[in-house]
Amino acid sequence: xxxxxxxxxLFLRAQDSIPGGVNxxxxxFKAVGGNPRFMVSAKGAYMFxxxxxxxxxxxxxxxxxxLGHASEVVQxxxxxxxxSSLSFGAPTRKEIEIAELIISMVPSIEKVRMVNSGTEATMxxxxxxRGYTGRDKIIKFEGCYHxxxxxxxxxxxxxxITLGVPDSPGVTKGTANDTLTAPYxxxxxxxxxxxxxxxxxxxxxxxxxxxxxxxxxxxEGFLQGLRDLCDQEGIVLIFDEVMTGxxxxxxxxxELYGVTPDMSTLGKIIGGGMPVGAYGGKxxxxxxVAPAGPVYQAGTLxxxxxxxxxxxxxxxxxxxxxxxxxxxxxxTDRLVTGMQQNxxxxxxxxxxNRVGSMFSIxxxxxxxxxxxxxxxxxxxxxxxxxxAMLQKGVYLAPSQYEALFVSTAITEGIAxxxxxxxxxxxxxxx
Ligand code: PMP
Numbered sequence: 367x368x369x370x371x372x373x374x375x376l377f378l379r380a381q382d383s384i385p386g387g388v389n390x391x392x393x394x395f396k397a398v399g400g401n402p403r404f405m406v407s408a409k410g411a412y413m414f415x416x417x418x419x420x421x422x423x424x425x426x427x428x429x430x431x432x433l434g435h436a437s438e439v440v441q442x443x444x445x446x447x448x449x450s451s452l453s454f455g456a457p458t459r460k461e462i463e464i465a466e467l468i469i470s471m472v473p474s475i476e477k478v479r480m481v482n483s484g485t486e487a488t489m490x491x492x493x494x495x496r497g498y499t500g501r502d503k504i505i506k507f508e509g510c511y512h513x514x515x516x517x518x519x520x521x522x523x524x525x526x527i528t529l530g531v532p533d534s535p536g537v538t539k540g541t542a543n544d545t546l547t548a549p550y551x552x553x554x555x556x557x558x559x560x561x562x563x564x565x566x567x568x569x570x571x572x573x574x575x576x577x578x579x580x581x582x583x584x585x586e587g588f589l590q591g592l593r594d595l596c597d598q599e600g601i602v603l604i605f606d607e608v609m610t611g612x613x614x615x616x617x618x619x620x621e622l623y624g625v626t627p628d629m630s631t632l633g634k635i636i637g638g639g640m641p642v643g644a645y646g647g648k649x650x651x652x653x654x655v656a657p658a659g660p661v662y663q664a665g666t667l668x669x670x671x672x673x674x675x676x677x678x679x680x681x682x683x684x685x686x687x688x689x690x691x692x693x694x695x696x697x698t699d700r701l702v703t704g705m706q707q708n709x710x711x712x713x714x715x716x717x718x719n720r721v722g723s724m725f726s727i728x729x730x731x732x733x734x735x736x737x738x739x740x741x742x743x744x745x746x747x748x749x750x751x752x753x754a755m756l757q758k759g760v761y762l763a764p765s766q767y768e769a770l771f772v773s774t775a776i777t778e779g780i781a782x783x784x785x786x787x788x789x790x791x792x793x794x795x796x
Pocket of ligand 1: 428483484485486488511512513514524573577578606607608609633634643
């Protein structure tokens, strides 16, 4: 039995000084019950909390730690960069090098601008798409999450749906009116919206594999259908690859599915654990960004030398070691097969969605292909399952509406521990 008295005490104390005791909502375990664990260190597949408990980590900082925690590859690069200055506010050689590296990896990117988070990347990308097209409206998909920019907190996934606020107060009606939404995987619904708003849609933005309503895969032809529609209508197609970028393939979901958007947004792995995001795309579009063009976007710490050193080390490693993706696929095959066998043994048939090293178990028998079907999951059962896994030292995303991320630090032995914990936790939760 894992006890966490120090974490409990810290969580009480945190609530006096930090809203809800956390600096990002879904960390609070609100949807699953119980108190969050306060972490002190992490190495490889494991995280250690204030009470000295060890957890096998399947969140990996919500994606970035694809090589496991405290990877020497990234840490050595950061340590080497520190003595030269934490920030200049002037250009550096490293910024060109990372831009060139990103361009060489991500099919849609011909020019790229570095920012400090995924949220900044998506906010900036739609501003540029609006500036480029001279149009105001955007289309997003129900259950997709693109960070906390006003335009995206409409039918939003991730922490927003977990806490029951997919349409956040504080977003003005004017902004909300410019965001149209369609069900994920429903090309006809998108065509109807485009038809009804002819010549007014600046951009269609989506997660090419959705990870923020739990994992939902794009139906056959969905991505290509959007590509064709955007070409016909002069709409900028934006893939939000903050989660999937550098994870599903070196070039992200666009490489895996062979569909190239006009713009892409990146985050998470791109900073190797440091706060980094980026947006990029066709030269013709990116040349609208200041100071090359009229669309304003800036950042005091953008292209920060320490963050760039971390990102450069991470991306270089991934580019030079394609076997990482084979390993991640094999590990995830093992995890998913084990879970399927467990469910068979227990006579239950929950939906397992998976692409590469991302997966979700939905506590529903229905196929999960969009937000509506994701919401048929039994979230109370998920909460019991989550807490049973936590008690066995397995740290999952504390919400049904999140994907899990596998790192290269998950060995076959650790995968088998996970599968055993999964069986016992399912039994306890049912
Ligand atoms: N887009 C997607 C697809 C994401 O998953 C996230 C965060 N999970 C974001 C954007 C926002 O990124 P950040 O939290 O770095 O602002």
